[in-house]
Amino acid sequence: MGDGPTDTRHHRKPGRVPPHPGDASITLQPSDRADEIGVLERELAEMQREIRHSLVQNTRLAALGASMSRVNHDLRNSLASAMVVSDSLAQSEDPQVQKVTPRLMAAIDRAVNLCSQTLDYARSREPELHPERFDLRTLVSDVLDFVTPPPDAEIRWDIGIDPGFVVVADKNQMFRVLLNLAGNAAAAMPEGGTLRFRAERGGGWVSIDIADEGTGIPPKAQETLFEPFMPGSGKGTGLGLAIAKELMRAHGGDIKLMETSDRGTRFRLRLPDRG
Numbered sequence: 001m002g003d004g005p006t007d008t009r010h011h012r013k014p015g016r017v018p019p020h021p022g023d024a025s026i027t028l029q030p031s032d033r034a035d036e037i038g039v040l041e042r043e044l045a046e047m048q049r050e051i052r053h054s055l056v057q058n059t060r061l062a063a064l065g066a067s068m069s070r071v072n073h074d075l076r077n078s079l080a081s082a083m084v085v086s087d088s089l090a091q092s093e094d095p096q097v098q099k100v101t102p103r104l105m106a107a108i109d110r111a112v113n114l115c116s117q118t119l120d121y122a123r124s125r126e127p128e129l130h131p132e133r134f135d136l137r138t139l140v141s142d143v144l145d146f147v148t149p150p151p152d153a154e155i156r157w158d159i160g161i162d163p164g165f166v167v168v169a170d171k172n173q174m175f176r177v178l179l180n181l182a183g184n185a186a187a188a189m190p191e192g193g194t195l196r197f198r199a200e201r202g203g204g205w206v207s208i209d210i211a212d213e214g215t216g217i218p219p220k221a222q223e224t225l226f227e228p229f230m231p232g233s234g235k236g237t238g239l240g241l242a243i244a245k246e247l248m249r250a251h252g253g254d255i256k257l258m259e260t261s262d263r264g265t266r267f268r269l270r271l272p273d274r275g
């Protein structure tokens, strides 16, 4: 005895138990020092607060992941039965049925996709992208078919995107991003209003602007807008913008809040231009 790591104990001040490296239960207390060490202490304490915050988020995501796995299992079974019914509907000779069945099947497909993607998110897995070339205007008008405006609100869609404006990205994922933005925008216009889409390319990027005439986002909510589980006063779960951000990032792009006031809100999506 005498040699080795135990020796170091003799160098400690009596009564002071040194923190185990990595012991997250100890809270760093910065002193009032005005020098660089003081600055460093405060920065470390701030970093510790941020790490704690993201640990709490991760724990919540893990809990969500576990319960979603169960919901997902049952939901997938229901969707499988819906798929069988819509397959047999597709055989019908009734022209009305023939007209609506493809939309029904597309909706079921998207629901299945949504299940898996939300699960992926809860498990914090990187979304898998399947890029393809598609017409952005067509995608936006498909998205608008799925938006439910608030009751009694007359919402006008203004798609100022030229036909033939081609984008290369994962179409299903872009559908999800746009659907969430359009859904949020419609929800923010209980008195009605216009939802405008614009797109342009330049400098190697495609920018897509989504602007509404809604109630705007309060300053406090803006701070955590893209964090998961930060819903407003509505019925949402607060996942939409977090997922949208993750999907845009996975594409090498981004989503930004450009402006918001009581006259409306504008978000901008950016994608690397691969058209």
Ligand SMILES: Nc1ncnc2c1ncn2[C@@H]1O[C@H](COP(=O)(O)OP(=O)(O)OP(=O)(O)O)[C@@H](O)[C@H]1O
Pocket: 180, 184, 185, 188, 212, 214, 215, 216, 217, 221, 225, 230, 231, 232, 233, 234, 235, 236, 237, 238, 239, 240, 241, 242, 265
């Ligand atoms: N265009 C907008 N105008 C006003 N508020 C908005 C707008 N977009 C988002 N918000 C606010 O930000 C909150 C978070 O949006 P997000 O899409 O992340 O979650 P959610 O819509 O509440 O739920 P989910 O999308 O998971 O169903 C919304 O609840 C809403 O309060």
Ligand SMILES: [Mg+2]
Pocket: 180, 183, 184, 236, 239, 240, 241
């Ligand atoms: Mg939403």
